[in-house]
Amino acid sequence: MEVATQPLLEVEDLCVVIGRTPILHGAELTLEAGQLVAVVGPNGAGKSTLVRAAAGLQRRSSGTVRWSGSDVRKLRRRQLARMRAFVPQRGRVPDGISVRDAVLVGRSPHVAALARPTRADHAAVEQAIERSGVAAFAERRLPTLSGGELQRVQIAVALAQQAPVLMADEPTAHLDLGATVVIARLLRGLADDGLGVVLVAHDLALAAAIADRVVVVSRGRTVAAGRAEEVLHGERLAEVWAVDAELRRDSDGRAGLSVAWLQK
Numbered sequence: 412m413e414v415a416t417q418p419l420l421e422v423e424d425l426c427v428v429i430g431r432t433p434i435l436h437g438a439e440l441t442l443e444a445g446q447l448v449a450v451v452g453p454n455g456a457g458k459s460t461l462v463r464a465a466a467g468l469q470r471r472s473s474g475t476v477r478w479s480g481s482d483v484r485k486l487r488r489r490q491l492a493r494m495r496a497f498v499p500q501r502g503r504v505p506d507g508i509s510v511r512d513a514v515l516v517g518r519s520p521h522v523a524a525l526a527r528p529t530r531a532d533h534a535a536v537e538q539a540i541e542r543s544g545v546a547a548f549a550e551r552r553l554p555t556l557s558g559g560e561l562q563r564v565q566i567a568v569a570l571a572q573q574a575p576v577l578m579a580d581e582p583t584a585h586l587d588l589g590a591t592v593v594i595a596r597l598l599r600g601l602a603d604d605g606l607g608v609v610l611v612a613h614d615l616a617l618a619a620a621i622a623d624r625v626v627v628v629s630r631g632r633t634v635a636a637g638r639a640e641e642v643l644h645g646e647r648l649a650e651v652w653a654v655d656a657e658l659r660r661d662s663d664g665r666a667g668l669s670v671a672w673l674q675k
Contacts (some may be wrong), residue, residue: 417480418443419576419607422465425474434460439633447602449610449618452628458611459580466497466578492520496569498579510549510564514539517571536571543567559590576607595621620666
């Protein structure tokens with residue numbers, strides 16, 4: 412008899428109002444261990460707000476967010492930091508700090524105030540550096556890195572937290588194709604290693620290629636969730652993105668969008 416496992420993250424009927432503007436009104440999201448969930452939708456749909464609110468970084472107006480069954484409102488900041496790591500769209504790039512020093516910051520939830528990092532903390536840093544593929548430039552200063560290298564460093568910082576969930580808000584934005592592929596393979600590999608991964612993405616082909624489930628957000632609501640082939644069909648692409656397009660996948664698993672670019 413199989414024992415039901417608690418989802419790592421459950422978001423139900425989430426509503427967020429910023430100022431007097433409603434951003435989300437009925438957003439849903441569920442994440443299991445070893446699963447990569449891509450959150451997609453048009454500009455302004457509320458994708459990033461959904462993920463930030465789920466992460467406890469954005470105040471919500473109503474709705475439920477549970478981390479491993481615990482209401483996010485009952486979790487202290489340090490507790491929450493041990494349950495999820497968040498990779499922002501544009502992280503700070505301080506002058507004079509090396510990659511290794513930046514990754515060590517990820518151990519903050521595990522290091523008591525005024526205490527020095529332990530041998531276990533340094534071991535976690537080295538593991539994160541290796542897993543994210545930044546060992547070759549671990550001694551370089553952050554301002555000397557390319558966009559793709561910086562993004563991998565941000566993921567390394569998140570991995571150093573050793574949280575069971577990694578949330579990445581458009582980590583491939585402004586990256587070239589090669590750097591995007593590196594990040595995509597890294598995130599997919601982390602999910603395959605057992606982490607829960609939430610990815611906010613604009614690139615629907617990327618989401619379809621690497622995600623186990625795709626959550627479609629439109630006008631502040633979750634309008635669909637499931638396998639890419641189930642939710643990114645032509646009718647929904649027309650309804651949500653107002654385009655004539657079709658998701659296609661070849662026999663090798665390569666995913667792409669066929670778009671009627673010049674059709675009136």
